[in-house]
Amino acid sequence: MGNEAQPADATQSVDFQQVQKTEQFRELRRRHRSFVFPMAVAFLLWYFGYVLLADYAVGLMSIKLWGNINVGLVLGLLQFATTFGITAWYVSYSNRRLDPIAAEIRGEIEGHEFDASATAASGRAAKGAQR
Amino acid sequence: MSGMVISAAAPLVNVGALKDTTLLNMGIFALFVLVTMVIVFRASRNNKTAADYYAAGRSFTGSQNGTAIAGDYLSAASFLGITGAIAINGYDGFLYSIGFLVAWLVALLLVAELLRNTGKFTMADVLSFRLRQRPVRIAAALSTLAVCFFYLLAQMAGAGSLISLLLGISDWGGQALVIIVVGALMIMYVLIGGMKGTTWVQIIKAVLLICGAAVMTLWVLSIYGFNLSNLLGSAAEAANNPNVLNPGLQYGKTETSKLDFMSLGLALVLGTAALPHVLMRFYTVPTAKEARKSVVWSIWLIGLFYLFTLVLGYGAAALVGAETIKAAPGGVNSAAPLLAFHLGGPLLLGFISAVAFATILAVVAGLTITAAASFAHDIYANVLAKDKADAGTEVKVARRTVVVIGVLAILGGIFANGQNVAFLVALAFAVAASANLPTIVYSLFWRKFTTQGAVWSMYGGLAAAIVLIAFSPVVSGAKTSMIPGANFAIFPLSNPGIVSIPLAFFLGWLGTVLDKRREDPAKQAEMEVRSLTGVGAEKAVDH
Numbered sequence: 065m066g067n068e069a070q071p072a073d074a075t076q077s078v079d080f081q082q083v084q085k086t087e088q089f090r091e092l093r094r095r096h097r098s099f100v101f102p103m104a105v106a107f108l109l110w111y112f113g114y115v116l117l118a119d120y121a122v123g124l125m126s127i128k129l130w131g132n133i134n135v136g137l138v139l140g141l142l143q144f145a146t147t148f149g150i151t152a153w154y155v156s157y158s159n160r161r162l163d164p165i166a167a168e169i170r171g172e173i174e175g176h177e178f179d180a181s182a183t184a185a186s187g188r189a190a191k192g193a194q195r
Numbered sequence: 196m197s198g199m200v201i202s203a204a205a206p207l208v209n210v211g212a213l214k215d216t217t218l219l220n221m222g223i224f225a226l227f228v229l230v231t232m233v234i235v236f237r238a239s240r241n242n243k244t245a246a247d248y249y250a251a252g253r254s255f256t257g258s259q260n261g262t263a264i265a266g267d268y269l270s271a272a273s274f275l276g277i278t279g280a281i282a283i284n285g286y287d288g289f290l291y292s293i294g295f296l297v298a299w300l301v302a303l304l305l306v307a308e309l310l311r312n313t314g315k316f317t318m319a320d321v322l323s324f325r326l327r328q329r330p331v332r333i334a335a336a337l338s339t340l341a342v343c344f345f346y347l348l349a350q351m352a353g354a355g356s357l358i359s360l361l362l363g364i365s366d367w368g369g370q371a372l373v374i375i376v377v378g379a380l381m382i383m384y385v386l387i388g389g390m391k392g393t394t395w396v397q398i399i400k401a402v403l404l405i406c407g408a409a410v411m412t413l414w415v416l417s418i419y420g421f422n423l424s425n426l427l428g429s430a431a432e433a434a435n436n437p438n439v440l441n442p443g444l445q446y447g448k449t450e451t452s453k454l455d456f457m458s459l460g461l462a463l464v465l466g467t468a469a470l471p472h473v474l475m476r477f478y479t480v481p482t483a484k485e486a487r488k489s490v491v492w493s494i495w496l497i498g499l500f501y502l503f504t505l506v507l508g509y510g511a512a513a514l515v516g517a518e519t520i521k522a523a524p525g526g527v528n529s530a531a532p533l534l535a536f537h538l539g540g541p542l543l544l545g546f547i548s549a550v551a552f553a554t555i556l557a558v559v560a561g562l563t564i565t566a567a568a569s570f571a572h573d574i575y576a577n578v579l580a581k582d583k584a585d586a587g588t589e590v591k592v593a594r595r596t597v598v599v600i601g602v603l604a605i606l607g608g609i610f611a612n613g614q615n616v617a618f619l620v621a622l623a624f625a626v627a628a629s630a631n632l633p634t635i636v637y638s639l640f641w642r643k644f645t646t647q648g649a650v651w652s653m654y655g656g657l658a659a660a661i662v663l664i665a666f667s668p669v670v671s672g673a674k675t676s677m678i679p680g681a682n683f684a685i686f687p688l689s690n691p692g693i694v695s696i697p698l699a700f701f702l703g704w705l706g707t708v709l710d711k712r713r714e715d716p717a718k719q720a721e722m723e724v725r726s727l728t729g730v731g732a733e734k735a736v737d738h
Contacts (some may be wrong), residue, residue, distance in 0.1 A: 074344070104305060143293045
């Protein structure tokens, strides 16, 4: 806790580079990135596509579908729907695919499975700065 | 013309009658202040450590924090600004709602949990994790202070113009007095309550605001038989212009204004996840999983609220009329209060006014504690005192900073009173997206990112955003400019995002590939493992 009394921290002597190299951690990183990167690209494209349509395709956006409800309004409300949908999807993906493996790795680290040898531990002295 | 037809047919809102409700407004507002003060006092009893003061002991649940985030995010600009924009400009106002909401996906997918796992109190904690401490921390703290300052000015200036309508105070001295009162209250909340008190104020305000907006939305819809198409038709009829239902009324005028809209859209969607006061809220929960829950809660609440603003905006256009809104004191911003008055008379207006005050108070408190934490934790404790300050001294410095920032905000608010509020909010978003977002994304996801890249990106983005705004039509060269007399607007767009955000990303890349120094791979490994697994993350403080 910064400049307060340091609580007992099981990560004081962990060799994080060793953790980083494990197949388990690489799997976690792959699962995380293979979800968030394509999803981020997709929703940004969809959002900017919508902004471009509203900006440059006013005719299309003004076509009325039901009564006074036009294409622009429907696409706008779809932006809300996709935002809610992606949120729900991400939560369920994290609960199923990310949290269990992250908890497993955390348990192993806290169980001192990755503690460094004496030489590597000395390099960790510099870490105090932001802890 | 159509407005006159309406006024003959339906009882039009009598703006003059608003003044009679001043006492009621003040009464409801005083009640809110009293109730929140009691809660803040009770919440602050356990404020002992820096983690208590800045991060509320990390003891809030995801749903509480999510509600507080919604309270922090739905500022007066959202509630009064967007409702007014839809009432006057129709569909183009709705585009703001969408940008403000979709932006949360950036926070959810890329930032919130990883940030919670690697930081402690401030954004600078994360950015300087694996880079050289001093230069990165100073740059991050400066951009935090810059964003908070512009956001604060916008809220305080907004308070001034709001008061002219709600309390019927129209002279400069009276408005200045109200700004001083709002500022002094905000200093009290933050000094006494710290993050815990601030969070409770935001939770209460979010509940009041969303409930108030929900009641008004259902009321408007019931008038039109819960048929959105009828409401839209009536709004178009009242405006005597079918184009209020189509995009382009505000931004479709010229090629430059179309480009300006793209620029605004970029700043909105990328700015949110880099707003320091939003980022700091992720540290008030015990784990990354709770941080995720917070974002999910806030996305639902904020999304719901922005759906309400669509109905409220068109409702105000149909029931109050654009001409009446524009002519009222407070102008565009008066759409929501005038609609409340039309629907529920003085009582609903009083309630909505009190909520609007509460909104400003809560947002200002959140910004102040963020700025104070950034100064005390990043600049004072880590740079000036070189990590030798104890926590007690750091919190003392933070409390003094709160007073200084409060006084600056009051003075800035008095002088910015009557200025273009949208300008300041857009600047805050553009500065956040330019100065902070590239470095946040690079340091979380790009292994090779270096200190030089971070420093170039942050200072480059910050400077580009501020310089471009200074030479834009918002500051000079147009009738609506801050300095209408002068003309040095070389940059044609009023939002700098489309230039400054890509520039900051480019500078971060360039600074990194040109950097001869390599960063410590052990620190990179540590940050990556911590960010994804949450190992060793700051835990909740037990009392």
